[in-house]
Amino acid sequence: MSMRIPVRTLSSCVANLARAKKLSFGDLSKVQLREPIVPTHKNFDVSPDHPLWAFFPEGNKSESALRGSDEVELNSREWTFPELRRKSFEDLHRLWYLTLKERNILAREVRLAEALRYSRTQQHEALDEKLVTVQKRIKQVLLERQVAYERVQTFTEQQQAYLAEFEERYLNAGADEIVSYNEKLVRLQYALFGIQPQLQDYNLEEDINIKFVNGLSYVSNLKLKRYLDRNPNVAKTFELPLNGVVEELPFLLRGVDEAVEEVQALRESGENVKLDKIQVFPFLRSALANAIEQEQQEFQ
Amino acid sequence: MPMRLRAEKKMRKHLIEQLKARKVLGARIAEGKKTAEELRRLNLAPQVYLFKNLFSGQVLYSQVPAFHQDQIDQQFVRPNWENRKPSRRNDLWRVMCVATFDNYDYAVAAFRGLVQLRQARDVVQQKEAKALRRKNDEGNTWYAGQYRPTYSQEAVADLAHVIEEFELENTKLMWENAWRRGDDKHWSAELVQHETLPPFNPRDQNILLDELRAKAVEEFAKLRETEEHQEEASVIA
Numbered sequence: 001m002s003m004r005i006p007v008r009t010l011s012s013c014v015a016n017l018a019r020a021k022k023l024s025f026g027d028l029s030k031v032q033l034r035e036p037i038v039p040t041h042k043n044f045d046v047s048p049d050h051p052l053w054a055f056f057p058e059g060n061k062s063e064s065a066l067r068g069s070d071e072v073e074l075n076s077r078e079w080t081f082p083e084l085r086r087k088s089f090e091d092l093h094r095l096w097y098l099t100l101k102e103r104n105i106l107a108r109e110v111r112l113a114e115a116l117r118y119s120r121t122q123q124h125e126a127l128d129e130k131l132v133t134v135q136k137r138i139k140q141v142l143l144e145r146q147v148a149y150e151r152v153q154t155f156t157e158q159q160q161a162y163l164a165e166f167e168e169r170y171l172n173a174g175a176d177e178i179v180s181y182n183e184k185l186v187r188l189q190y191a192l193f194g195i196q197p198q199l200q201d202y203n204l205e206e207d208i209n210i211k212f213v214n215g216l217s218y219v220s221n222l223k224l225k226r227y228l229d230r231n232p233n234v235a236k237t238f239e240l241p242l243n244g245v246v247e248e249l250p251f252l253l254r255g256v257d258e259a260v261e262e263v264q265a266l267r268e269s270g271e272n273v274k275l276d277k278i279q280v281f282p283f284l285r286s287a288l289a290n291a292i293e294q295e296q297q298e299f300q
Numbered sequence: 301m302p303m304r305l306r307a308e309k310k311m312r313k314h315l316i317e318q319l320k321a322r323k324v325l326g327a328r329i330a331e332g333k334k335t336a337e338e339l340r341r342l343n344l345a346p347q348v349y350l351f352k353n354l355f356s357g358q359v360l361y362s363q364v365p366a367f368h369q370d371q372i373d374q375q376f377v378r379p380n381w382e383n384r385k386p387s388r389r390n391d392l393w394r395v396m397c398v399a400t401f402d403n404y405d406y407a408v409a410a411f412r413g414l415v416q417l418r419q420a421r422d423v424v425q426q427k428e429a430k431a432l433r434r435k436n437d438e439g440n441t442w443y444a445g446q447y448r449p450t451y452s453q454e455a456v457a458d459l460a461h462v463i464e465e466f467e468l469e470n471t472k473l474m475w476e477n478a479w480r481r482g483d484d485k486h487w488s489a490e491l492v493q494h495e496t497l498p499p500f501n502p503r504d505q506n507i508l509l510d511e512l513r514a515k516a517v518e519e520f521a522k523l524r525e526t527e528e529h530q531e532e533a534s535v536i537a
Binding site: 019021022023024025028029031033034035036037038039040041042043044 | 405406409412413416417419420421424425428429432433434450453454456457458460461465466467477478479480481482483486
């Protein structure tokens, strides 16, 4: 241990002696100051899918930060009302955000031009106004839809009258018309009762409500009535009316013949319980979830 | 003038003294200059920390992972309207670079050299330093609000200057952002090695710096140990 200390100091002394350069600036007035080192972006790579590229018109292919007034698209026009009315909600939603993205690009360019004292941004602003118009129209179209939907909710008498008329027409439809009537029924149950045409489209929390239950009983009774009219021998043995949602649901999920057979099987096994009101929604949800799962398995 | 008892006056004086004594002026470890021996004794690494001011762009050098009002007073002599004495607010100072040197002598020399160059820029060669700065249309140092980017760029240039002038080999610079070190032509590749600091939350800056210090101390101890083994071997031989 005692050996080590002198050795270390000796070696550090030797190292210091060996240095040609002093570890201090002498006269400060003779020091040659260096120019400031300007930072550069060349020291790192920017990811090509960096989210901020969305603020440039051509994404990461953009060459300049600011388009000249001749480079801005001038021959475009706004979406018209008739065009927008034909679009689904998803399309309108997408369109809204595309418009917003484009407006953000323009706003960034105008802001940059302001900072650069570049005053010819009228074209940018003209284009932005068109985009604002599109956004206003999208809002207007959505408002129209909402108003129409809400007004339909108040037409209860008309709805009842229409349903009665439809029932009559459905029961009297010939064999050649019944396919188109069934299609019409699918549309009708969606429009009036919110019963989705496709199983996978169900939102089990929101779609299962009192309207759905009413629609289910209307549709199942309608189908059953027509079936019993056409098959009098079944009608002799089949007891009416249907006993609650447990017996009505098969008419929604399957064809009428199968549904009738299923209801009869249920009645024989004694499983056709009349549910309490509080049990109806949970039953429908679990039954539909099972049906959706089965359908998916078959699909796979 | 209301009547005051002598005891009241005494108490008032005492309280004012207490308040003055209690005023926080920064981390106590950063108080005063540190020699190589002191750095070793305090278990600090051979490092120099460069803090940048978010408000004005000025840079503060420190030998420890913290700063103190004394350092600000020492490094920002002769303030003027363009180069004000910065505030000690710890939310404004963010680490810009951590320079780890080969040994404690180098670290102390580098710190002293940086402070000397700051002195040269602010006092001795004020005009020359000003000539090197980018100007705006009015001939003043370029600024946006109170921010003058030239100060941090000068600090980077001074760091390169010190390392090259003193030939401080085996220096490791850890940058908060790689773009600050500028073009590679300013740095001699045989002396300096560049890295980036791990990404950190500004709230946890002290923790990050303390971890860096602990790591550097450990590495330095290891290095010293291997050197000693070699020396012993050479002595025996």
